[in-house]
Amino acid sequence: xxxxxxxxxxxxxxxxxxxVEYVFGYPGGAALHIYDAVFKQQRIxxxxxxxxxxxxxMADGYARSTGKPGVVLVTSGPGATNAITGLATAFxxxxxxxxxxxxxxxxxxxTDAFQETDMVGVSRPVVKHSYMVKSADxxxxxxxxxxxxxxxxxxxxxxxxxxxxxxxxxxxxxxxYPETVSLRSYSPATRGHGGQIRKAVAALxxxxxxxxxxxxxxxxxxxxxxxxxxxxxLGFPVTNTLMGLGGYPGTDRQFLGMLGMHGTxxxxxxxxxxxxxxxxxxxxxxxxxxxxxxxAPDAKVIHVDIDPAAISKIVNADIPIVGPVSEVLTEMARxxxxxxxxxxxRLDRAAIDAWWQRIDGWRLKHGLDHDQRHRxxxxxxxxxxxxxxxxxxxxxxxxxxxxxxxxxxxxxxxYYKFDAPRRWINSGGLGTMGFGLPAAMGVQFAxxxxxxxxxxGEGSFMMNMQELSTCMQYALPIKVVNLNNQALxxxxxxxxxxxxxxxxxxxxxxxxxxxxxxxxxxxxxxxRVDDLAELDGVMADxxxxxxxxxxVFIDAHIDPDEHVYPMAIKGGSMADMxxxxxxxxxxxxxxx
Amino acid sequence: xxxxLAILLENEAGALSRVVGLFAQRNYNIETLxxxxxxxxxxxxxxxxxxGDADRIEQITKHLNRLxxxxxVVDLTDGDHIERExxxxxxxxxxxxxxxxxxxxxxxxxxxxxxxADAYTVQLTGPSEKLDAFIAALGDTAILEVVRxxxxxxxxxxxxLSL
Numbered sequence: 001x002x003x004x005x006x007x008x009x010x011x012x013x014x015x016x017x018x019x020v021e022y023v024f025g026y027p028g029g030a031a032l033h034i035y036d037a038v039f040k041q042q043r044i045x046x047x048x049x050x051x052x053x054x055x056x057x058m059a060d061g062y063a064r065s066t067g068k069p070g071v072v073l074v075t076s077g078p079g080a081t082n083a084i085t086g087l088a089t090a091f092x093x094x095x096x097x098x099x100x101x102x103x104x105x106x107x108x109x110x111t112d113a114f115q116e117t118d119m120v121g122v123s124r125p126v127v128k129h130s131y132m133v134k135s136a137d138x139x140x141x142x143x144x145x146x147x148x149x150x151x152x153x154x155x156x157x158x159x160x161x162x163x164x165x166x167x168x169x170x171x172x173x174x175x176x177y178p179e180t181v182s183l184r185s186y187s188p189a190t191r192g193h194g195g196q197i198r199k200a201v202a203a204l205x206x207x208x209x210x211x212x213x214x215x216x217x218x219x220x221x222x223x224x225x226x227x228x229x230x231x232x233x234l235g236f237p238v239t240n241t242l243m244g245l246g247g248y249p250g251t252d253r254q255f256l257g258m259l260g261m262h263g264t265x266x267x268x269x270x271x272x273x274x275x276x277x278x279x280x281x282x283x284x285x286x287x288x289x290x291x292x293x294x295x296a297p298d299a300k301v302i303h304v305d306i307d308p309a310a311i312s313k314i315v316n317a318d319i320p321i322v323g324p325v326s327e328v329l330t331e332m333a334r335x336x337x338x339x340x341x342x343x344x345x346r347l348d349r350a351a352i353d354a355w356w357q358r359i360d361g362w363r364l365k366h367g368l369d370h371d372q373r374h375r376x377x378x379x380x381x382x383x384x385x386x387x388x389x390x391x392x393x394x395x396x397x398x399x400x401x402x403x404x405x406x407x408x409x410x411x412x413x414x415y416y417k418f419d420a421p422r423r424w425i426n427s428g429g430l431g432t433m434g435f436g437l438p439a440a441m442g443v444q445f446a447x448x449x450x451x452x453x454x455x456x457g458e459g460s461f462m463m464n465m466q467e468l469s470t471c472m473q474y475a476l477p478i479k480v481v482n483l484n485n486q487a488l489x490x491x492x493x494x495x496x497x498x499x500x501x502x503x504x505x506x507x508x509x510x511x512x513x514x515x516x517x518x519x520x521x522x523x524x525x526x527x528r529v530d531d532l533a534e535l536d537g538v539m540a541d542x543x544x545x546x547x548x549x550x551x552v553f554i555d556a557h558i559d560p561d562e563h564v565y566p567m568a569i570k571g572g573s574m575a576d577m578x579x580x581x582x583x584x585x586x587x588x589x590x591x592x
Numbered sequence: 593x594x595x596x597l598a599i600l601l602e603n604e605a606g607a608l609s610r611v612v613g614l615f616a617q618r619n620y621n622i623e624t625l626x627x628x629x630x631x632x633x634x635x636x637x638x639x640x641x642x643x644g645d646a647d648r649i650e651q652i653t654k655h656l657n658r659l660x661x662x663x664x665v666v667d668l669t670d671g672d673h674i675e676r677e678x679x680x681x682x683x684x685x686x687x688x689x690x691x692x693x694x695x696x697x698x699x700x701x702x703x704x705x706x707x708x709a710d711a712y713t714v715q716l717t718g719p720s721e722k723l724d725a726f727i728a729a730l731g732d733t734a735i736l737e738v739v740r741x742x743x744x745x746x747x748x749x750x751x752x753l754s755l
Contacts, residue, residue, distance in 0.1 A: 121609070124610065124613050125617045184663060184755060185601070185662060309651065309654035312647070
């Protein structure tokens, strides 16, 4: 017998039927019928956040670390608009989150009612798709479609806007959750074009200076193993984008590190000198290519992506392949095996060996340790790189690491070596400060027994630090590592390098809180460390059994003058990088 | 490059705004746009005139296809096709000018659909250039009001745009 449920109950039941474990949300007037339905059930745990933006990042962290859509529930008006930054963050990084926003009742829509906002309109540019529920009986179908669209093809965020009257507990309907979705206008590619794949394999076989360049698509598309298998068969160097870290083992010899604006010297040089670039699940972002007209002048480009619009958008693809990376790479691996079985000498091994010699030369000359080997910070201060390396050692490279946005994000990406996908979680596309802590919370909910570290800076952290209260409520044992340089470090770095050292509004003039006391006031454990000699001890306590069940906040006071290098030179090619502090160029500083 | 796109999309609230929003978000240009339901009332058809080089048009097409409610996109300018636009134009017609205006309208196969003692309203259908030419042919005549529909287009021959 089909059950009779109200709109609000159907919504929650549909979420249950989708296997949702957590809903991150915040109640309010228009959402109260839904919240009553939440109250009356046990299967989904609702997490009460302190700000709706944080809810979206929690759902995002949950989604990125599991591959399953994260779910957010907010009220109308400000509840909905507070979710916009999180939607835009998820949109830019193609992660599946579903934001359910309550709306004022249908009969008052358009009258500037209390807490009314046109959520579908406001969110339109930053969603993959959105729905406005017109009547309650649409709810099961809309939820089904929303989950399907969010997580298929190129994933992305979905908004479901639900007017209060459609959740009325006094009106009930037959509940029947659809088993399938039928959308005539949406059919993401399920496999790549066979002819194109054969062409790509033929090009790989002929390459003399190849680079495999992969991005977030490998992580989202569960293609890490296939990528690794192909790279090993071919013996080609691999570089990952900021979003793609962990898609290929970070400690592997064939890994060149991250590429792009703050990528390694060897990765950027290899890209620039390559005769073949095999791009998979990457989108030639401007932070990767630098000036696209000077991009890899000798390279033929193979580009695999699920989204046709990502192909030839910035850099023309000579061999475009539209399809899911996992399927395409599997088929390519099969063809590569067949080709090498037939003739093991098909690859130009001599040329590739010579290529590796050049790459190793670049590595030796300007590896990431180059700078640190020669110096400690100003007056022996702790460098941010030291802190990341200490986190790496203490967690044995196995933690889930979230970050915020800025210098600390780049240091984390450079110095924490990710050997598995979905371990590195950051806002790459939108660059959302305030992402790190709530994202870490979403990850910790999804992986209660794993170590979750949030590497942040004091600027980013203060954008969502109210969530320390939520962490207290749900006893989340996150480890927060605050790289405290008492400034908006990346802004300051640009001002040092491009604005004559004029630090326009990038410091706070001694207006920072005592972070240790702040964290402790929420019942958490906190350390302050500014001495390199104490660092490993603090890390051992933090990540060891002593504080297994505690949120630990490390306020690490680092050299405030450190810059991130390498750094791409604006308007240049990928080979144009500033590699270290150049006297006279970027050391002009005004004392604060 | 002048390009005429035919877009089939779900006839649902909000679908058109996604198409128009896309052009604004990605800095594409809409020269003219017409939209109405098709013989299948679940579908609407847009004819959209835009300008751009081949790369730009490829991106526009791909991004349109990425919209969930867009069912099909065809660049009509890729092949033989027919374009029509309708114009309603009201202009001053007094004294000797009245007869001349009538003659010009006849030459362009325009129909006078309304008149007063001082003005004619002419309906004119054809490719956009013809409508432009008519306005030019009116010369010094004082034009009071012009309403143009924007271009509608359809492929020639057996080719049809369907699901």
